[in-house]
Amino acid sequence: MNSAQTNPSSAKTADTQALDALTGGVFSAATSGDRAARVREWLATDPSPERMAEVFKELSHRDKGAAKPLREKLEELRRAKAQETMAVEWAEKANTLLALPRLNMADALAWQRDAAKAGAPLSREPLAGLKQALAERVKAIEDLQHRVQVEREAAVLLAQRIEVLSTKSWRDAQGAAEVLGADVTNWQGQASSLSADAHWSSMDPKFSPMIDSARQQLTLVWEAFQAALAQAVVASTDAQAPLPAVPVWADELRTARGEAAPEARTAAAPVENAAAQARRTEAAEAVGAALKVLVKELAEGHGKATPKAAADVRAALKQHGRHIGAELEGQVHAALTQAGELEGWQRWRADQLREELLAKAEALTAAPEGQRLGGRKMQETLRQLREQWKATDQGGVPNHGLWKKFDEACTRAHKLVEAWLDKVREQAEQHKAQRLALLDEVRAWTDAHAESSDWKKQIRELHQLAERWREAGHLSEKQFAELQPQWKDAMHLAHARLEAAQAESLARRRAMIEEAAALGAAPSLRIDAVKALQQRWQAEAQAVPLDRKQEQKLWEAFRQPIDEAFNRKGADREKAAQAVSEHDRRVLEAAKAVDAANQSGDAQQIRAAVAALEAALRGQAQAVQAAAPAAASADVPASTAVDSGVSAAAEGDAPAEAAADAQDESAEAPTPAPAPVAPPKKIVAVRGDDRPGMKKAEPAGNDRGRPGDRDRKPGGRDGGRPGGDRGPRGDNRGEGRGDFRMGERPMREDRGPRLGDAAFRAQREALERADMALRKLAAQAHGEVLSRVMTAWEKRDAEALPSVQELGGRVAAPVRGAWVQALQAGNGQSDQAATALLRLEIAADVPTPAEQLSARRMYQLQLLTKRNEAAPTQTWGQDAAQVLASGFDATAARRLQNALKALLKKA
Template sequence: MLKPTVTSPTPAKHNDTAHLDRLTGGAFSAPTSGERAARVREWLQGNPEADQLAEVFKELSARDKGAAKLVREKLDEAKRSKGQEALGAEWAAKAQTLLDLQKLNMADALAWQRDAAKAGAPLSKEPLVTLKTQLAERVRVIEDLQHRVQVQREAAVLLAQRIEVLSTKPWKDAQAVVDTLRTDVEHWQTQATELTADANWSSVDMKFPPLLDASRGQLLVVWDAFQGALAMAVAAAQDGAAALPPVPVWADELRIARGVPAEAAPKQAKPKIDPEVRAKAVAVVREALTTLEQEVGEGHGKASAGAANALRHALKEFGKVIDDKLENQAHAALAAAGELEGWQRWRADQLREELVAKAEGLLKRPEGQTIGGRKMQESLRTLREQWKQTDQGGVPNHALWKRFDEACNEAHKVVEAWLEKIKAESAEHKAQRLALIAEVNAWAEANRTALDDDWKGFNRILHQFGDRWREGGHVGEKTFAELQPLWKAAISNAAAPLEALQAQSLALRHAMIDEARVLGDAPMLRIDAVKALQQRWQAQAHAVPIDRRQEQKLWDAFRKPIDDAFNRKTAEREKAETALGARDRVVLDAAKALEAANASGDAQAIRTAMAALDAALHGQAQAQAQVTAAGAQESAAKAAAAESEQNQPPAPEETAQVATENIANEAPAEEGSAAEQPAPEPVVPPKPAPKPVVAMRGDDRPGMKKEAPAPAAGRGGKWGDRKDSSPRGGRDGRDGKPAGRQDGFGRGDDRAPRQAAWQEAPRLGDTAFRAQRDALENAQQALRKLAAQAHGEALTQLLTAWEKRDAALVPSAQDLGGRATPATRTAWVQALGGTAPAKAPNPQEALLRLEMAAEVPTPAEHLNARRMLQLQLLTRRNDPAPAQTWGDDAAAVLAGEFSATDARRVQNVLKVLLKR
């Protein structure tokens, strides 16, 4: 007997892989992952079926995750597309159902689009796009019908008012417009009929058809009465025996036409009644009337009904006794009470129906819009309170109350489930808090001091315990009242070591605050002691942490006396600085004058004010020189006067005394201290000035001349270099020595002693120094701005002269600046006057040379010409460069034709050339 052959699954799997490889275009046999992904993308572009995608993904996911990801995305897209199609079909059926209804509910139609969007239906694809448009159009038609009903109602009211107004005018006026009124009434009836005949009239809200019918009936009644009265008026006018119309105005008019006086019929007088009976009746009726008016005014429906019955009984009993005015007031109050009672009953039922709908809607919500337990509890409590308030103002409705109570009881099941959940969570949170309290107690027993004196870490752990307690979840008020004392005791026990250390730190800080006050109150502030005290404070603050607010208050108290001392010192310094001297006042006045000149915008005035300020800054040294010179002149005058008084030459002792007095008078002294100076010493003849040492440069070797300089070792000069050149050559060009250095050490040939370029002057105060500095900076900025404006105006005038070919408009050489010489300006004037030289270059070429001289860019369309001109200039070795001939080139451009483009290029060029 032959055994059945068992087929191995490996060849089948191999065959499936080969089949899938052929299906995907060689994705399984691709050598690299990149090629495999590329072939998978190419295969996916053909939109394969979902079964094929699943097979390829199953085999490929074990080989290449990256390529399998592409297939998985395609599968997900296909699933989404299939789900979108199913959703689209479902919501399309719902929309079609709504459209097929003869009476469309607008709320359902408006909610369809919202619910479809929430469900994820493809509203931007067909057929939902068309259905959405159809629903929106039908809703718009229904809303239009409702609006037209309101318009028709207003039109009916206006027509009735027109008819009533005609009843107050002569009947002939009414007869003149009766045809127009008839046309308007017929037109209104036609429009009302069209509204009711519309296919969507059944979908209109239920309150609108009764409104239209009421308006129609009222208008027809008024119109028929008006036509009948007008016909009677016409007949009465034609026949004197005919009946008069019921319209009072028309009846009076016809009576007057017939010659009958229009007098009102006298009222029948009431019989006389005893005054006491009348007073008693009026009191009873008025009391009942006052009660009813009060209840109606406050809106009490039940009380107003009882007061109305009381007033009716009073009127039935005393109606014939009271006067007409009181009777009319009573009837008006009864009418108001009846309206209030009816309105309140209707309004109360309407409010109850709304509350029932809200109660039933608490559970009838779309998926994903459930209400939480707390919100459900608050909603039920609010609804029941509103029902109680409604019952207080109207007659109770037991049927609606039964529906409302059943809906509230059903919704309260959610609240009960939520309460059970809250109870379980509260028990869990209570257990967690008890565990935290036990953990804090254990930590407190194990950590009676900070590890490595890290009290900040100790405090941080305490704060972490506090955060965990606050985040421990919600528990009931009773449970929290039980746990809170345990927590406070545990955290206080854990924080006891830190609190003891903080108490010591507070004592030390208060002592340092007192020490800071002593330092601050001292007449002289010791900076070293203040620094040492601040370092001690910082060390204490870093070592022991305390509450941030308390630490800030202590720091403010510690810093205040020291800051006050520094502020006092600064105030004294500023007070000394603000005490202006004579020189400061002069400088301040000059600075203010310079600021005024800056504001005027006059360059000459600004320069004059700058010179005045500079003179004020150097005026003190000059004043001192003048005082010294005046003192010397006075001493010389005194000496001359003393010599003239003596006829004979004085003795040697007297001569020495006079010389001594002259020297004492010539010596400068401070004001107010000349009388207190001691007697001067005898005059010592001055020593001759030492001969200045002159450094000689030469060769001091034997046999060589000292005057001949030694050749520099290792330094060779280039051909054409000057022999007397020096790397530090002066500006005067003499022996390479710098100009202005006359001190005898290679600084000049006269070897005169060095003189100071400035004289000693007192230092300016802070106010004067800042004022003169700001004034000078503003003046320089104003001068630069004025120079730029003048430069721009000069360029504008030059271009205007070129455009108008008027040489008289060319600005002066001073306005053009120092770069434009008088010869250049003359050439420009001649070019504008038509007398330019014959060998002048081409204007375009000259303009290119100008742009090369100014190194400004050339427009794109002229770049080739500029490059060609640069190549040509390279071959002209002896020709001057464009930077040397820009004046002549500008004259050549001005001699040519004017164009706006060339004018902009010339302006850009001259803006640079005239500024350099």
């Protein structure tokens, strides 16, 4: 024994090492990912299938993931090999079919179908070429069969032409004999070429006798026609020669010889002429009636009735052909020729339709599994295809070969329908069992809720049971008709107690509706009784629910008399309130005057109207009457009035304060007559407003001066605090707290007589609208003033600078004069202007651009070291003058505008 036999493990290790060297280190790789990568690299070298199988066998026990590419490659090779084997097998079958001298078309078509079912690669060579060769041969056989049918029809038409000539004069037949003989000879040549075709033996057995019988029939008819014509020619030259067997030709020859007809020799000539005329008339009528029907069918294109109409014309022509005229005979011949062509086309078209139906039937099962029609749809399609096949057979000669294939295809498709029907039956049984179980559940539910009074829960559960019945699946009509009555009976029993409770609740609600009608019709409305009745209705509605629409109708009927009673009470109250007091009338008129002033856009008129309204509120009728003419006669321009109240209206000052500001304006503007104002309201308490957009508090360091001043006592060298002139702390301790001592209540403001609801709402809304209008006008004027200041700076035009009146109370005349001088001089330095901008932003407490934040912090530190220098809030007018004296810059203008916007608004 060798070493491998004595030690199997060592042999196995040696094999593994050899495979590892062969695959480039697959077995010695540290991780699964490395093994998979090396496997793919080794597969790229195209190893032999034997080596791959060996490596897969060894590697699959160690790492299935790394062996997966090997398994897929081996399966692919196995499939390819199976495909090659299958291709060789089906190629041999196809070659065998093609080598047969007589090919059966059914076998050729079955080869393609069976090969596709077996999974043979029909799209690759050699099967693709063999498939094409078989298809071409089948098409050649079908074309040959079609040509046989056409030639048979052509033979029938030639026989009809010969038959029609036998009804005409023998001289006409002699003139057409040459052309007719050429056609017969041509047809015989074409029939012979059909027999010589290579696919003749592969045709259906029924076609070969068809062309043979047509050839024999045409030959017999043609030979008889030639013999009769030759005999007629001889008889026309020889009076002793026998007459031809064609009756029309024999009568014509007798007439030419001067002989009488055999059947009329014994009758008199007048009688013979009358009888002949009657026969001709009868023949023309019979043939004409049949011809009319045929022409009508041909014009309408009816395929089913055309053959019968043509047969009727032929029968009439055989019977009466010798007695009709030449014109009618030509029409008959043309119609029969057209009918023969139509019949041939109908047969060819019928075969085309049958082939289309066959293709549709085969396509029902040839489609992939997921693309096939559903069971019901396929059943309807099969029914339609069979009906169409029957209709095609009625219009033409049946084709038994195509019918056999069509029936086989329909049978295969019907197997799928049968499987679907089995599934439907199974589902129907399941649905029936489900519905029976649901019936039992309803009966059990009825027994379980025999004593329950939770009607809402019962309605919900019964609705769920009804929904489950509707969604329980499809049943046949017979089963549904059997189970539906049982379901209705079970649900009727389940709803019995609920319906009884609803009927009792309906009676109680109708009684409450009558009570509501009685309460509503009472002279005085009892609110306590109405509330109690409404509570009873709500309790009843919550206890026993009804149908939503019915419950809504009942509720409307219950609510209507009570609503009508309340409406009557409200109408009476309104009638009583219509007698407005004199005080309310005056307030309403003043409120309307305020609205009219708001529409005018004149701030002075608005303030005068507001003052008049406040006087009217306090019952000062004489003040109202005195203020009205003054407000009406005020001729101050709207822009001047608005500008004068910029600061006051922007901050919501009282009309009295706005009037005081207006008196401080420059003398250039006309001064309106003073309007009566209400006494100022004493301030009881003041709180800070920290809402967004409200006025902010002054910076803490601006008004307090230097840091060292905090330690100085009141009344020092400066005679008071550096930040202002408020005096000692004890001097203003009582400001803003009212003139009352400790323990005493503040005096209430005299608000005037009490107002009615309409007057109170009217004056409140009028005051609110007036305040909004003043704020809006002040904001507009403020924005226009700032824009004019920037324009004056940009153009260095002192005349364009707004006046003191327009700038508002925060800008005194000296400050504006300094601005005018700065604009005229225009010699400011940029560094001083930059410092002045920082001081303005500090005074206005507005943000500084990001690039100037360091400079602002530095300057604020410098302010802390300067003891006696005025704060920015005190020198902002001079700082603005320094900025205006410098050169115009868009960025500086934007910063100056933001600072002045805040400074000019401050009180």
